[in-house]
Amino acid sequence: MTVVSNKGIILKETPKGIPKVDEHFELVHRTIDIENLKLEENEVVLKNIYLSLDPYIRPVILSNPASVGKIVVGYGLSKVVKSNNPNYKVEDLVYASTANIGWEEYSHFKSDAAFTLKHVNKELLKDTPLNHHISLFNVGGLTAYAPLMSIGEPKEGETIFISTAAGSIGQIVGQIAKIKGLRVVGSTGSDEKVDFLLNELKFDAAFNYKKIGIDKGLSKHCPNGIDIFYDNVGGETLDITIDHCSRFARIIMCGMTSQYNITNPEEKYKFKNIDKVFLKQIRMQGFSAPQYKGTDFEKACRRDLAEWVRAGKLIYKEDVSVGIENVAKGFVDMLNGKNIGKAVAKLSD
Template sequence: MSTVSNKGIIFKAVPEGLPNSNVHFEVVHHKIDIKNLKLGENDFILRNLYLSLDPYVRLTMKESHIDPVMPSQAIGHVLSGIGVSEVVKSNNPNLKVGDLVYGLIGWEEYTHIKTDAKKINDIHFKNINYHKKLLKEVPLSYQISLLQLSGLTPYGSLMALGKPKAGETIYISCAAGATGHLVGQIAKIKGLKVVGSTGSDEKVDFLLNELKFDAAFNYKKVDLDKTLSELCPNGIDIYFENVGGKTLEVVLNHCNRFARIPVCGMISQYNITNQKEKYGVKNLDSIIHKSICVHGFLAMDFIGSQVEKDFETDMLEWVKSGKIICKENVIEGIENAGKAFTDMLVGNSVGKSIVKIADYYNYL
């Protein structure tokens, strides 16, 4: 192995509104000489296998400024996101050739990582080589769609912040998305009445007939206030928030006293760059007199906690036993990541959107 293709996607410009794959992204055809590339201390090279397409990446497509939690994408450079990769060259004491790694990679075929050795096995890069034995039981792609942060997000937020109790009612917006479809299934396992909304009749069918939600509806075809009155006659105990804006305003009117609202995202507001155009929720005072707990979070908040340990045990057991269905929308080829990303933002996909960059052959 020496000089090979290293096709990738460059971030060209900060979007004003919804990103356009032909305007804000550019496919570039680079080469990488793996054999002769000199590695610095702790450096390693990854052959990228799967890339996760996540809504949070839209929030990083902004003018450059210091943000330790969600740093900006650098214009003129390869975009970055969470992925699963195979180590093909290493000068890092914690990684050897053939190891599988989960962490922040480039939207490209190969990524040269320059890092601190101490960052291996934390949120930056996690050696998941011990999970190779799982390849006989679950697909490798599940590492980014179910078994790592993408699964910890719904599990941790629902269990730690939603505090579900059997018999309660949960309403989930974007219920057929990467996080929502898992939240609903976990809630069903915990004995809740599960109501979800989504943006197409096809997705409603998926929620009702495959995931066995108690109720689901196409929000584009109904009056949300009236529909929630019909489907949640006893009110809402947990609202899993993915949308924000007008939807949050309506839902607050249906929340019971002591309701919990884990705020995973507000995707309706992500592509509004003018702050004056963002929707101003008018009934936030109801949070006070209803004693509602509204809690924003990042999946990293649960790293190292008992919730993460419980997640690793529960999720693997549920997926092996068939209690959890992991719906993946797999796009082939890194060159298609830009369009797939914008499709995901506007809801033109079901489940978790991931890009398959390369095949993985090392099953030993």
């Protein structure tokens, strides 16, 4: 193997709002000599196939001053091309169990970091697409499934409302809820996405919040109240939805995308309906997907999602950016709500 390209994306400076492709990211041209690279004990070299472009990267990684000048990292799926680690053989397909796959064509994993890599399930891979293993059969699927079941405790006939319903997590939550016999309502930011939710995912109702607003949308589509709210947005959307929640409703707090790009604490949304959480005896709980690792919820998640995908009961739509050159654009487009489904970048075959 000769010297090959290893282009990567570095963070040029910490964004103060939504990042801009040319202002905050830089494509750096590098090479890697895989054949002559000497690996220390337990080290591996990966060829990155897919990168997962997720909202959490904005508040967790891009807000950290220590990230400036370094390759941006996240979740991804890769192939082992060189190994000095007995747990990983050349050609093994692996994914990162923590967010440490670089936005680069190849990644050199040191000995400690290598142990965060997990093998792609070979049996599951036989009849499921490889790209589903970046998120659906990994952290994304667990993020949707486990809190819905453990916090939401869905019951047949209940009504669930999902914000950012056409996104990577919302699309999974809504379909699981339909399978469980719930009435599913989603909000999203375009008529095209509303069409996707209604006609492809078969939601019971969906609306474009940019046209009619959250309050009017919920008044129309949830006249009898909301039993479960799976929230990806926070801020005013959460506040308004609390007002529409039924007694004993469960609110699952997955994300706060409306607040991620606000750097001045004084500009954060101030809640008006928070008192109704105790007046209505609402349970409102946040979570972190890793808390479900190794639990019965994780086992059930993998079993059920695989069964539903094989049976055609669950559709998983992805919005794919192709090439390392388009990773930053794909990420920024996702933050601006231009994606339908899970935003990913494909770097290689």
